[in-house]
Amino acid sequence: MQSESLVKTFGGRNGIPEVQALRGISLTIASGQMAAIVGPSGCGKSTLLYALSGLERPTAGEVRIEGEDITSMNDERKATLYREAMGFVFQSFNLVPSLKARENIVISDRLAGRRADLARADSILVSLGLAEKGLSEISSLSNGQQQRVALARVLYAQPRIVFADEPTGALDSTNARTVLDQLRSYADLGHTVVMVTHDLEAACRADTVFVMRDGLITHSLMRPSAEQLLALVSEPEARNGK
Numbered sequence: 001m002q003s004e005s006l007v008k009t010f011g012g013r014n015g016i017p018e019v020q021a022l023r024g025i026s027l028t029i030a031s032g033q034m035a036a037i038v039g040p041s042g043c044g045k046s047t048l049l050y051a052l053s054g055l056e057r058p059t060a061g062e063v064r065i066e067g068e069d070i071t072s073m074n075d076e077r078k079a080t081l082y083r084e085a086m087g088f089v090f091q092s093f094n095l096v097p098s099l100k101a102r103e104n105i106v107i108s109d110r111l112a113g114r115r116a117d118l119a120r121a122d123s124i125l126v127s128l129g130l131a132e133k134g135l136s137e138i139s140s141l142s143n144g145q146q147q148r149v150a151l152a153r154v155l156y157a158q159p160r161i162v163f164a165d166e167p168t169g170a171l172d173s174t175n176a177r178t179v180l181d182q183l184r185s186y187a188d189l190g191h192t193v194v195m196v197t198h199d200l201e202a203a204c205r206a207d208t209v210f211v212m213r214d215g216l217i218t219h220s221l222m223r224p225s226a227e228q229l230l231a232l233v234s235e236p237e238a239r240n241g242k
């Protein structure tokens with residue numbers, strides 16, 4: 001996946017102040033790699049993730065996914081790409097409340113009219129620490145449990161690329177580790193994982209970490225330590241003596 005001079009501007013019309021969320025982002029994420037995007041709140045991480053996944057149309061620039069320019073792709077081709085190649089773990093979990101947890105996980109097969117592999121769904125639930133939750137109503141699950149069901153649904157569908165926005169955001173440290181282990185293993189199987197995170201320990205599980213500030217990538221690092229990242233993410237504050 002590649003982006004070239006990606007720009008995203010919000011507002012700027014009808015008296016709404018202009019915000020330049022992305023100010024020219026060019027990056028490459030190799031297939032089968034896990035990438036993390038970090039940086040202070042408001043620096044543009046989620047906007048970048050949405051633009052890379054084609055969910056947000058950039059103001060300028062290009063994103064190529066598996067060689068195809070997603071920014072100029074027609075809706076039908078994009079829908080096919082979403083169905084066949086991409087999975088999303090976003091802050092709104094988008095689970096179907098009328099279906100139990102396990103049925104949410106196998107929904108890709110149900111929608112396609114295929115036989116669901118319930119045993120595989122159960123083993124994914126076990127790997128995410130949700131062994132007993134397959135038959136639970138979504139409304140009875142905590143935020144963190146729902147977040148893991150959303151991840152289980154993506155892992156079940158086996159997309160080539162997973163986009164995750166704060167995948168450990170609602171989780172305690174034990175469950176965060178479990179989720180990161182699963183994302184790491186998923187990348188180790190040859191899939192691409194792109195994750196936005198505030199958690200620098202989580203970012204260190206990635207192969208490449210992009211550090212953002214004010215709509216730009218300031219650093220691109222291979223397997224950095226949490227200390228290295230902390231120094232970069234808190235640089236100006238450190239300079240200002242805060």
Ligand SMILES: Nc1ncnc2c1ncn2[C@@H]1O[C@H](COP(=O)(O)OP(=O)(O)OP(=O)(O)O)[C@@H](O)[C@H]1O
Binds near residue numbers: 020040043048
């Ligand atoms: N739909 C929108 N309309 C207007 N401004 C937006 C919109 N989405 C994001 N922004 C602005 O763009 C900038 C980048 O936002 P973004 O959510 O991408 O940052 P972030 O780094 O993901 O922040 P956080 O870590 O707090 O989630 C912010 O100034 C934000 O207010």
